[in-house]
Amino acid sequence: MGINRNPFTWWNGASWTTIFYGLRGKRKVGEDALGNVYYEGGTDTAGTPRRWVIYSGANDASRVPPEWFSWLHHQIDGVPDDALPPQRPWQKPAIPNLTGTALAYRPAGALEKGGQRAAATGDYEAWTPEG
Numbered sequence: 001m002g003i004n005r006n007p008f009t010w011w012n013g014a015s016w017t018t019i020f021y022g023l024r025g026k027r028k029v030g031e032d033a034l035g036n037v038y039y040e041g042g043t044d045t046a047g048t049p050r051r052w053v054i055y056s057g058a059n060d061a062s063r064v065p066p067e068w069f070s071w072l073h074h075q076i077d078g079v080p081d082d083a084l085p086p087q088r089p090w091q092k093p094a095i096p097n098l099t100g101t102a103l104a105y106r107p108a109g110a111l112e113k114g115g116q117r118a119a120a121t122g123d124y125e126a127w128t129p130e131g
Contacts, residue, residue, distance in 0.1 A: 030079050032065050035092075038072070048074065062097035 024062030026041030035056030067080035076083045098104045
């Protein structure tokens with residue numbers, strides 16, 4: 001797979017076509033801690049500047065940090081480093097969606113955790129047609 005993986009697949013990051021033709025004339029605005037690169041250029045039909053992200057790795061929207069999400073969706077005008085206050089010491093870094101990974105949340109009765117759920121508390125009474 002190796003070298004031929006990226007030219008044809010958009011789910012593994014930007015394809016070569018996007019990099020060479022889609023970004024022509026566009027302005028690189030910034031990069032986040034995960035290595036995603038953000039661009040701006042051109043306008044949509046309403047005259048709003050277009051903004052987008054080129055992911056470093058799998059295309060997963062949950063890998064966009066909140067500050068860059070707000071920039072992508074025109075909630076703030078400037079680049080997050082300039083437009084937003086610095087991060088507070090008590091704030092935790094954003095984490096991507098862990099569904100489908102070994103770190104995903106699994107409740108007590110899940111099959112991946114043994115499939116044993118807590119016994120009923122006794123307040124449940126099964127319905128029967130004769131009753």
